[in-house]
Structures are given as C-alpha cells and as structure tokens.
Amino acid sequence: MTNRKPNQIPRQPMPAQPAEERRENFDEVAQGYTLEMAVSEAMRCLQCRNPRCIEGCPVQVRIPEFIQALRDNDMWEAVELLKDKNTLPAICGRVCPQESQCEAECIVGLRGEPVAIGRLERFVADWEQQEGVREPKPVTPREERVAVIGSGPASLTAAGDLAKMGYQVEILEALHEPGGVLVYGIPEFRLPKAVVAAEINYLEKLGVEIRLNVVIGKLYTLRELQEKYDAVFLGTGAGLPIMMNIPGENLNGVYSANELLTRVNLMKAFQFPEWDTPVRVGSKVAVVGAGNVAMDAARSSLRLGADEVHIVYRRSRKEVPARLEEVEHAEEEGIIFDFLTNPIEVLGNEEGVVSGLRCIRMELGEPDESGRQSPIPIKGSEFEMEMDTVIMALGTRPNPLVFSDAEGLERSRRGTVIADMDTGRTTLERVWAGGDIVTGSATVISAMGAGRVAASDIDAYLGGEEGQAWRIERATASA
Amino acid sequence: MYRILAKTTLTPVTTEYLIEAPEVAHQAKAGQFVVLRVHEQGERIPLTIADYDREAGTITVVAQEIGSSTLRLKSLEVGDSLASFTGPLGRPTEIEPDGTVILVGGGLGIAPIYPICRTLREAGNHVIAIIGARSGDLLFWEDKMRDVTDELIVVTDDGSYARKALVTEPLKELLDSGRKIDRVWGIGPAIMMKFVALTTKSYGVDTLVSLNSIMVDGTGMCGACRVAVGGRTFFACVDGPEFDGHQVDWDLLLSRQRFYVQEEQRALELYQQSLQQAEPEETSRS
Ligand SMILES: Cc1cc2nc3c(=O)[nH]c(=O)nc-3n(C[C@H](O)[C@H](O)[C@H](O)COP(=O)(O)OP(=O)(O)OC[C@H]3O[C@@H](n4cnc5c(N)ncnc54)[C@H](O)[C@@H]3O)c2cc1C
Ligand SMILES: Cc1cc2nc3c(=O)[nH]c(=O)nc-3n(C[C@H](O)[C@H](O)[C@H](O)COP(=O)(O)OP(=O)(O)OC[C@H]3O[C@@H](n4cnc5c(N)ncnc54)[C@H](O)[C@@H]3O)c2cc1C
Ligand code: SF4
Ligand code: FES
Numbered sequence: 001m002t003n004r005k006p007n008q009i010p011r012q013p014m015p016a017q018p019a020e021e022r023r024e025n026f027d028e029v030a031q032g033y034t035l036e037m038a039v040s041e042a043m044r045c046l047q048c049r050n051p052r053c054i055e056g057c058p059v060q061v062r063i064p065e066f067i068q069a070l071r072d073n074d075m076w077e078a079v080e081l082l083k084d085k086n087t088l089p090a091i092c093g094r095v096c097p098q099e100s101q102c103e104a105e106c107i108v109g110l111r112g113e114p115v116a117i118g119r120l121e122r123f124v125a126d127w128e129q130q131e132g133v134r135e136p137k138p139v140t141p142r143e144e145r146v147a148v149i150g151s152g153p154a155s156l157t158a159a160g161d162l163a164k165m166g167y168q169v170e171i172l173e174a175l176h177e178p179g180g181v182l183v184y185g186i187p188e189f190r191l192p193k194a195v196v197a198a199e200i201n202y203l204e205k206l207g208v209e210i211r212l213n214v215v216i217g218k219l220y221t222l223r224e225l226q227e228k229y230d231a232v233f234l235g236t237g238a239g240l241p242i243m244m245n246i247p248g249e250n251l252n253g254v255y256s257a258n259e260l261l262t263r264v265n266l267m268k269a270f271q272f273p274e275w276d277t278p279v280r281v282g283s284k285v286a287v288v289g290a291g292n293v294a295m296d297a298a299r300s301s302l303r304l305g306a307d308e309v310h311i312v313y314r315r316s317r318k319e320v321p322a323r324l325e326e327v328e329h330a331e332e333e334g335i336i337f338d339f340l341t342n343p344i345e346v347l348g349n350e351e352g353v354v355s356g357l358r359c360i361r362m363e364l365g366e367p368d369e370s371g372r373q374s375p376i377p378i379k380g381s382e383f384e385m386e387m388d389t390v391i392m393a394l395g396t397r398p399n400p401l402v403f404s405d406a407e408g409l410e411r412s413r414r415g416t417v418i419a420d421m422d423t424g425r426t427t428l429e430r431v432w433a434g435g436d437i438v439t440g441s442a443t444v445i446s447a448m449g450a451g452r453v454a455a456s457d458i459d460a461y462l463g464g465e466e467g468q469a470w471r472i473e474r475a476t477a478s479a
Numbered sequence: 480m481y482r483i484l485a486k487t488t489l490t491p492v493t494t495e496y497l498i499e500a501p502e503v504a505h506q507a508k509a510g511q512f513v514v515l516r517v518h519e520q521g522e523r524i525p526l527t528i529a530d531y532d533r534e535a536g537t538i539t540v541v542a543q544e545i546g547s548s549t550l551r552l553k554s555l556e557v558g559d560s561l562a563s564f565t566g567p568l569g570r571p572t573e574i575e576p577d578g579t580v581i582l583v584g585g586g587l588g589i590a591p592i593y594p595i596c597r598t599l600r601e602a603g604n605h606v607i608a609i610i611g612a613r614s615g616d617l618l619f620w621e622d623k624m625r626d627v628t629d630e631l632i633v634v635t636d637d638g639s640y641a642r643k644a645l646v647t648e649p650l651k652e653l654l655d656s657g658r659k660i661d662r663v664w665g666i667g668p669a670i671m672m673k674f675v676a677l678t679t680k681s682y683g684v685d686t687l688v689s690l691n692s693i694m695v696d697g698t699g700m701c702g703a704c705r706v707a708v709g710g711r712t713f714f715a716c717v718d719g720p721e722f723d724g725h726q727v728d729w730d731l732l733l734s735r736q737r738f739y740v741q742e743e744q745r746a747l748e749l750y751q752q753s754l755q756q757a758e759p760e761e762t763s764r765s
Contacts, residue, residue: 174698176516176563213565215698219506239700243712250705250712250731252738259701267522267695273749276522276548278742352734399699401717
C-alpha cells in the first residue's frame, strides 16, 4: 500500500447500508471507515506546504497535521489537533458540505478525487468517543455568569469555550432536549442522536448548566437576561418555517419540513405508538425545495412508508443546494427529482385532505443578483400530480419570539440579528449573537465558528476595561 | 421539578392539577397556556393556564380526559413529576378597562375563562359569565366563577341542572336586552365557539375565541397549529391563541383537529390494554 504514490491510491469509498435495506429503517446510512480504510485514505494526503484545504475550511481545521498524526497512529494527537479548531468534529465530519469547503480546495482533487477529509475527521472523532472522551482539565473558576440562549451548534460551542475559560455558563433552551437542529432537524439516519448526546454530556462535565423548557421572550426576556448576567450569547437559530402562500397550503397533509422532522426526530414519531406523537405520510409525497432540509424530509418520508417520494424544485440539478452525498443517497434510495417545476396550488378532497399538487414547468432565464439563473414559468405548462402529502422545505427565518423585549437590538429586513462578524457583538451592550440567527439558515460549521468567535470576544470584553466598567456598574446598582 | 402538588376530580371526565412551577407562575397571564409532557415518551400537549399563584409558585391546569395523554396525566399521583412543562406560551388576553363584557365558557372552556374573568374584573370591567355543559355532572367551578364575575348564568344542554339551554341562548338575550356590551369571549369546543361567534356577529360586538389547533412545540417553529383568520394564515401558538371569532375559518380548524383520529384511537386502545394488564396489581393494592 505504502509503495504506491499517494495520488495513485483510489479514494476509499464510505461503507454504507445498502439502499434497499436502509430505506426501511432509521439507522445511520454511512457507517464510517475502519482503521485500515482511514489509514489508507490518510496516505493520499500530499502534506502540502501551503495547504489549500485549510483555507477552504470555515474554521481552519489543521487538516494536514491531524491527517499526519492519524498516519503515525498517534490517535490522541490527531484528536487534539482536530479539536483545537473544531469543537464538534463527530458532527461536522458527518454533516459538513465538504465538497464545497475543504475538499473543494484539496490539491489531490485537481487531478482526481480529493482526500476524503470529512470522513477522516469523523473517523478520528468517533475513535475518541469510543475510547471515552478524556476528562476536561480543571480550570480556575471565574465569577462572571454568561447566559447562552439556544443549544444548537453555535451555542454549544460558545458554552464549551467559555466553560473552559472558567466562566459560569448557563444554556437556556426552549425545547425539552438540547441540541437545536442537530436533534430536532437532522434525522437519526444521518446524525445519530447518541453522537449529539455525547457532546452535550461533555459540556455538562465542563460545568455548563443546561436549563430546558425555557423560552426566552416568554419565560424571561432578553432584557431581563442582560440585567441578570454579565454576558448573553444569542444562538436561537433560524427556526421559523417559510411557507409558499399558495392556495391549499393549510390542507391536512401539508407539513412544513420543520413539523415533519420535529415529529420524527425530536418526538420519535417513527417509533409510534411506543412513543406517543403520531405522524402521517401517505403513499405519494412531494417535498418542495432541494436543500438539506428537503432531502431529510424526503428520505424520512420514504422510511415512514411512502411508496413514491418526489423532490419538486424550481431550478435545475446544477443549483441544488444540498450536500452532494445527500443527493446521491436520496437518488440511490429511489427519490424522484422533478427539476424546473414549481407548485402553484395544493389540491384537496372533500375532507380537506391533500389529493394533489398543481405545478408549472420552469425554464432558466437571466442570472439574478445571486449569480444563479432565475427560473421563469413557462406559460400554459401547468399540470397536476396526484399526492397524499406535501412537505414545504423552502427555508427558514429567525423565530421572532426571542425579540419580544429586546429594544435596541438591530435586525436586518430578513429578520436576522445584525452582529459584527469578527466579534459577534450586537447593537445591545453585552449581548453577542452567532449562527443562523445572524446568517439566516447556513451550516453547522459556520454556526460553530460564530460561537467560537463570540466566546473569545466575550472573554476579551469581560477581561478588559469594558468588563471592568461593567463590574463597577453592576456593583453600584446592587448596592 | 414540575411536581403535582394537588389533584382534584372535578367531573367524571375532568381533573384539576396544581403544579409546582414557580418561574412559569411568575410570568403567567390570563389567556396563556403551557405545553407539557406527561412522561419521557410522551407527546407535547397544550393546556390552558386556568389559574396561577405567583407567591406559592403554582400553576393550575384543568384537563379533560379524551385520549391517551390526558388519561395518562390522570394516572399520575400527587408528588409525581411531569416530564416537562413549558410556558407561559401564547399571547396574553388583551385587557381593556371599564367596560361590560360577556365570557362564555362551554364544557372545559370554564377553566380558561376563569383567569380572564378575574383579570377583566380587576381592571374595572363589569363581568358577565355564561357557563354551560351538556349535563349538570359535567359542570365545575361554579362557586369559583361566582367570585370573579358580577353576573353568572349557568345552563345545561339537558336541563339536569340549572337552566336548560345552550350557552348561545342567554348570550342572545343579553345582546337583545339593549345593554351595551363591549366585548364577548367564547371559549370551549370549536363548534361552540363557532356558534358564539355566529350569534354575536349580527350585533357587531367584538368577539374573541381561543383556538385549540393541534400543536407540537408551541413556540412557532413547526406550523402544525396553522389557522386561517380573515383569509390570512397564523400560527395559533404564537399569534394567538385568541383571535377575532368573526374572521376564523372554522371548517379548516375542525378539519385539521381531526387529522390524527386514527392514530389517537390506536394510542388510546394500546394505553387501555396496558392498564388492563396492570389491573390485578392495582386491585390487590387497594
Ligand atoms: C433538516 C436540516 C438539515 C440540515 N442539514 C445540514 C447539513 O447537512 N450540514 C450543515 O452544515 N448544516 C445543515 N443544516 C443547517 C444547520 O443545522 C444549521 O445551520 C445550524 O444548526 C445552525 O445552528 P445554530 O446554533 O445557529 O441554531 P439551531 O441549531 O437552529 O439551534 C437553535 C436553538 O435555539 C432554540 N431556541 C429558539 N428560540 C428560542 C428561544 N426563544 N428561547 C430559547 N431557546 C430558543 C431552538 O429550540 C434551538 O434548539 C440543516 C438544517 C436543517 C433544519
Ligand atoms: C392552546 C390550547 C389550549 C388547550 N387547553 C386545554 C385545557 O385547558 N384543557 C384540556 O383538557 N384541553 C386543552 N386543550 C386541548 C388538549 O391539548 C388536547 O385535548 C390534548 O392534547 C389531547 O391529548 P390526548 O392524547 O389525551 O387525546 P388525543 O386522543 O391525542 O386527541 C383527542 C383530540 O385532541 C386534540 N389534540 C390531540 N393532540 C393535540 C395536540 N398536540 N395539541 C392540541 N390538540 C390536540 C385533537 O383535536 C384530537 O382529535 C388545549 C389545546 C390548545 C391548542
Ligand atoms: S470542519 Fe468541515 S470544512 Fe473544516 S475540515 Fe472538517 S469537514 Fe472540512
Ligand atoms: S405548535 Fe409549532 S408552530 Fe405552533
């Protein structure tokens, strides 16, 4: 093996459950490399002096170094190197869109297939979880208290970093489980909940207090937290589903992808009736949209027993925003892609239940501001498809609930919070924000990166003159 | 956390629970609700805040046993804890001072109108309440209601207790009487709210109803609770639950409430079976 030149070794395929089998279950599809596969894949890395992959990674993971440690069979070193930049590698290794990040830049990819960086990342991270994550080093506690709102990747990262610096950190989460989209959105077959639970467990070991069922904006307001804590991190994501506003959208059998996925993942409706929450998908399902959320909704529907699942997308294959691997897996599982097709009405029967979807064909016109060709309806091309279930996966916006008493917190027209990209600071004193609430729906790794940036700025603030001034203000106010 | 401090059987199908929830009690206002899970595998069910005591740190909810979750709730004992309890959710009732208002509570709807009556009265309103049930044994909180109203009218559908009438009959009489009525609230089963709204419509009196659409999170992130009001779609859990009764698309609400009947039936049967299996033990204990 080692005699071959690195770029002659073929990219190691990911072992996966066969499509025929997995479309019947919710177990993880991609099963992970064995040690042998991982080492063999690691050999493909050229150990570039100016590694371009690092530039492709939103958090600059020390890619060649961790790969070298893996080759040297120095696994703990690989773990350390990886976690130096990425606090949630077992998750990112599974869900990052590597093909447009690190792997897109990889030199080996110029002539053939890039090094499977994501799979190696997952391998190292899974090894650590299996081995038993090492006990965190004890830290000197600091007296300042930080409230972290939400428990998605942005919040988990901010909380973990701050706890490691010694701050008293409390996570305040609206739902009854921590993890954000990682638990309510991304399905078990792509991201096992045990992987997320292990990360949460680690945070608790770090001393982070996790308070569930706390809806900010209802139980407490942002303003109250601002008064009560020394710093507040706002990481409530973009959880409000966007609907199409077409006729028939409120019929029974029309779901937002968030509803379907929440029922399935958070409430475990796929195990109904052992778990109490029901979910109903019919035999023919249309999912509108083609992002990761749409793929997850489509593939979940299949696993819930649908016979025929369509992805209905108004643009063409080229523009599909989902991760490549998800699209491939969806196709292998038999999901049908209807490109250049846009729904104009959901049709229903006398009982108010979905019976079909009326669509119009589209063609691609001039490029719009985003640089993508904008789809234009073709006159007279309307047609109907028989459907029992329609799932809207058109994207999400920040849920405004958290802003109910947050005067002075500036937001964009799209409802996202305005925060400094280099610090995470918002227009409210001692309130930081990061993740989807700032960017709109984006990626796990960018949320993680934003959590890290904010944590380091919170530390700089509280440790600096501003923090000093605040402590005096706080002391005089309470005196 | 979320311990049951007291449990009172109000009627053969309704139970009142006093729940330890100091933070929720501190914020709770009339018109809001909580979402709770009875056990770890349980669904999230919304229940209206029927009363709250900020000092004692307690919330009162009243549940009607109609399916597996509410029956399972009833099987809990004083001292047991709920798996989760989230609130206060939804917008509080908007309270305007110094008017004359009518609150109509049908069946279970008596519980949610109680805190609204109290708050309205504290704000200086003349509060008239009409409470009704199918029969006398299904009626509850009559005394409690008397304490927070200026006039209380009690009816039953079958005349087995108090006056025999539907709640809409005394409502119509009051509207016909020429007294100036500023606002009406109707809370209860969807069909009853629909008829309350129909009754007040021709009088042009503002009418609020509390929409009980099926919910999951109760925080505005799933859209399961979609309702149509005045031709626009709203999420009942965050935009409501109170809406202008004259603008609600009732057929849509009724149809969406029925979407899961088969599954609910199945869950109920399974739950009852599990009780039967546990039965012998139960009897030996008592
Ligand atoms: C179905 C689906 C699939 C996805 N697949 C991928 C993928 O494959 N790869 C990828 O990189 N990205 C993917 N994404 C996107 C990614 O998950 C998000 O970008 C990321 O989770 C954002 O993280 P966050 O920390 O900003 O917020 P979130 O993960 O959204 O977490 C926010 C948390 O805040 C809580 N919250 C909200 N409001 C309040 C409040 N008022 N009070 C208290 N708590 C509150 C929420 O309950 C939630 O737990 C996917 C998203 C979805 C929905
Ligand atoms: C804002 C709001 C306030 C409510 N307040 C009260 C209250 O104070 N007391 C009370 O007894 N009931 C109340 N309800 C209704 C209560 O939530 C349902 O009766 C309960 O969820 C039924 O659960 P089950 O498993 O016992 O019955 P199931 O057999 O599951 O359902 C019976 C019927 O209840 C309704 N229902 C089922 N699941 C839900 C759900 N997740 N959300 C809403 N409705 C559902 C459906 O219409 C269904 O047909 C309220 C509902 C809402 C939306
Ligand atoms: S975190 Fe994501 S982008 Fe960065 S190296 Fe890992 S897989 Fe690539
Ligand atoms: S219950 Fe989910 S949005 Fe209202």
